Amino acid sequence: MRICRRLLIxxxxxxxxxxxxxxxxxxxxxxxxxxxxxxxxxxxxxxxxDPGEEVTVKIGDSQKKATAGDNGxxxxxxxxxxxxxxxxxxITGKNAITLxxxxxxxxxxxxxxxxxxxxxxxxxxxxxxxxxxxHPKIRIFKVSRATALEPQENCTGxxxxxxxxxxxDKSAVGYFFGRALHQGLEGRPIGLINTAWGGTVAEAWTxxxxxxSKGDYGPIxxxxxxxxADPKNANNPNRASVLxxxxxxxxxxxxxxxxxxxxxESNAGRAYQYRTLMPDMIGDWRNHWGQGPFPFFMVxxxxxxxxxxxxxxxxxxxxxxxQLMTAQSLPHTGMAVIIDIGEANDIHPKNKQDVGKxxxxxxxxxxxxxxxxxxxxxxxxLSRKDGKIVLQFHNVGGGLVVKGDKLTGFAICGEDRxxxxxxxxVEGNTVVVSSPEVKxxxxxxxxxxxxxxxxxxxxxxxxxxxxxxxxxDGVTINNK
Numbered sequence: 001m002r003i004c005r006r007l008l009i010x011x012x013x014x015x016x017x018x019x020x021x022x023x024x025x026x027x028x029x030x031x032x033x034x035x036x037x038x039x040x041x042x043x044x045x046x047x048x049x050d051p052g053e054e055v056t057v058k059i060g061d062s063q064k065k066a067t068a069g070d071n072g073x074x075x076x077x078x079x080x081x082x083x084x085x086x087x088x089x090x091i092t093g094k095n096a097i098t099l100x101x102x103x104x105x106x107x108x109x110x111x112x113x114x115x116x117x118x119x120x121x122x123x124x125x126x127x128x129x130x131x132x133x134x135h136p137k138i139r140i141f142k143v144s145r146a147t148a149l150e151p152q153e154n155c156t157g158x159x160x161x162x163x164x165x166x167x168x169d170k171s172a173v174g175y176f177f178g179r180a181l182h183q184g185l186e187g188r189p190i191g192l193i194n195t196a197w198g199g200t201v202a203e204a205w206t207x208x209x210x211x212x213s214k215g216d217y218g219p220i221x222x223x224x225x226x227x228x229a230d231p232k233n234a235n236n237p238n239r240a241s242v243l244x245x246x247x248x249x250x251x252x253x254x255x256x257x258x259x260x261x262x263x264x265e266s267n268a269g270r271a272y273q274y275r276t277l278m279p280d281m282i283g284d285w286r287n288h289w290g291q292g293p294f295p296f297f298m299v300x301x302x303x304x305x306x307x308x309x310x311x312x313x314x315x316x317x318x319x320x321x322x323q324l325m326t327a328q329s330l331p332h333t334g335m336a337v338i339i340d341i342g343e344a345n346d347i348h349p350k351n352k353q354d355v356g357k358x359x360x361x362x363x364x365x366x367x368x369x370x371x372x373x374x375x376x377x378x379x380x381x382l383s384r385k386d387g388k389i390v391l392q393f394h395n396v397g398g399g400l401v402v403k404g405d406k407l408t409g410f411a412i413c414g415e416d417r418x419x420x421x422x423x424x425x426v427e428g429n430t431v432v433v434s435s436p437e438v439k440x441x442x443x444x445x446x447x448x449x450x451x452x453x454x455x456x457x458x459x460x461x462x463x464x465x466x467x468x469x470x471x472x473d474g475v476t477i478n479n480k
Contacts, residue, residue: 023072025049025093030254033100034159036139036191038107038255039084041291046075047091055093068093073153084188101161103139105189106181107256110174111205111248112263114198115299115348115355123172124350130164137187138162138178140170143195146246147237149228151207155250159191170194173262173299176356177363184364193256195247197237201266202277204243210284211240216276219480238266244284252288258295258332258367259285260359264319265301265347271318271476278326282333295367297334297359298323300465302342302349305450311411311419317448318474320466324378334362337376337465339447339454358462373397376462382444382469388434389441389469390427398459400426407431408453409466411445414438417472419445431456443470 027047037043037059045057049068056065057076064076081087081104091097110116120129144156160166167175171194178190197204203211203220211217217240224240227233237243267274282296300323301316308314320339327335336358341351358375365374377393377400384390389412393400412422412435422444424433433444447454447466456464 023048023050024095025053025055025091025097027091027097028154028250029157030141030155030193030251031089031099032159033102034139034161035089035099035102035141036105036107036159036189037081037087037089037102038191038257039104040080040082041255042080043078043255044075044253045078045089045091046073048072049074049093053093055091058088058090058092060087103137103189105137105139105191106185107191107193107254108174108178108181109193109195109251109256109259110171110177111195111259112261112299113196113200113266115265116171116173116260116262117194117196117198118172118348118352119169120172120175120352121168122348122350123352125353126168130168133162133164133167133175135162135179135182137189138175138182138192139189140166140175140178140192140194142170143193143247143251145197145237147235147239147242148245149242151245151249153250155247171196172352173355173359174260176353177260177359178356180357180360181363184360184370185368193251193254195251196262197243197247199266200237200243200263202263202274202281203240204237205248205263206241206277206281207244207249207284207288208241210280210287214276214280216273216480248285249288253290256289256291256294258297258363260297260299260363262299262355264323268301268315268319269476270479271315271322272474273476273480274319274322275325278322279330282326282330293330293332295332295334295363296330297336297362297366298327299336299338299355299359300324302338303340303451303454304342304344304347306344307451307453308449311421311445312449313475314449315474315476316450317452317466318476320447321468324465324467328378332366334366334375335465336362337463339452339466340463342451344451361462373458373460373462377456377458377464379446379465379467379469384441387439387441388432389444391431391433391444391469393429393431393464395462396429396458397462400429400431401457401459402426403455403457408455409447411448412438412441413443413470414440415442426456443468443472445470
């Protein structure tokens with residue numbers, strides 16, 4: 001009997017803890033020490049526990065209870081926190097978790113491809129930027145790269161305070177955007193969730209549910225089905241929905257203020273398709289988050305590659321057009337134009353500071369209602385008179401400005417569609433365009449190329465977006 005009892009005790013000691021003890025209440029990675037929680041809206045908090053276990057979540061003086069379901073999942077929605085600043089957050093079930101150094105502010109998703117992923121250390125003036133990154137009220141969560149065939153419940157990452165010790169490998173565009181908001185909003189806490197992967201297509205960041213709901217994306221899904229059948233593609237990020245599943249779904253429905261997006265290079269060959277794909281992706285995120293049409297701001301593609309000697313067609317120009325169309329058609333969106341800060345030989349321009357500042361201007365106006373000039377001139381309409389085309393613009397701010405001796409970047413054609421470089425000059429808040437080679441002008445293009453010469457601004461120093469007045473078929477119209 002004594003021997004049997006000893007054997008039983010020894011066997012119990014060797015059994016996995018999960019077989020003889022309760023499962024601890026657990027949280028997804030997005031909830032952790034140093035986290036930033038969204039101010040002013042309901043706060044979903046969720047995690048896992050034993051099925052049937054009661055969990056209490058408390059923030060400040062408010063608390064809510066939930067019971068874990070059969071799969072162990074639980075969720076509560078805490079009432080909005082009105083004040084910005086430090087707050088206590090605890091979760092109690094059979095065990096207790098207290099998160100430390102949590103702050104309430106505005107939380108922004110920072111997503112896209114390599115130019116969003118691009119680090120502070122690899123951007124312009126890195127030593128000074130890193131040394132000066134002492135902003136304890138800016139919190140950053142960097143999502144580790146992950147692909148998945150199905151939506152995931154968790155990701156890998158952790159919240160950190162912004163400091164010289166933590167900022168070097170974080171998104172430069174995200175940081176400079178967040179810093180500009182932090183400063184422009186009188187020191188308001190800002191949370192930045194970096195979730196980006198270089199060289200990726202927009203459909204990888206879009207849910208299968210959305211893509212499958214529209215027949216136009218059949219070719220995308222067919223390519224993905226073929227790619228998924230090859231084991232070599234197990235970690236390929238350029239398959240439909242795999243980055244949504246691995247790097248966006250685990251964040252939903254963490255309460256956020258909005259999102260910024262720097263992507264498009266990898267979709268330039270299908271720019272016409274991007275006219276619907278981009279707004280569909282935005283709508284997809286908004287639908288899954290369930291917060292309504294939260295603010296969403298994108299970066300238009302920079303100038304890149306060699307300059308064209310003559311006016312020409314351009315997939316990159318068509319992609320910029322698709323981005324502009326999205327920003328002008330969807331509510332609560334905006335776009336940072338950076339046609340003036342690219343580098344001909346580098347698809348990753350080092351000047352990420354101005355990118356962040358221009359995104360922040362859009363956010364300050366659209367998301368925060370600040371009365372300011374937030375974007376550069378955008379084409380409005382045209383009139384034809386005496387062999388010239390007169391262009392009208394929105395967003396002229398303090399007036400149209402030419403940086404340099406002569407206005408550049410304009411091309412003109414007649415109904416024969418033969419484009420030539422044009423003479424252009426600012427007259428009041430209009431631009432008058434003409435050419436001795438085109439007696440009866442029909443259409444105008446500005447900044448239409450991979451790396452165009454562009455120097456039209458408003459008085460506030462914001463560049464005009466490239467545009468065209470024609471609707472001729474482009475080079476990517478049939479690419480799906």
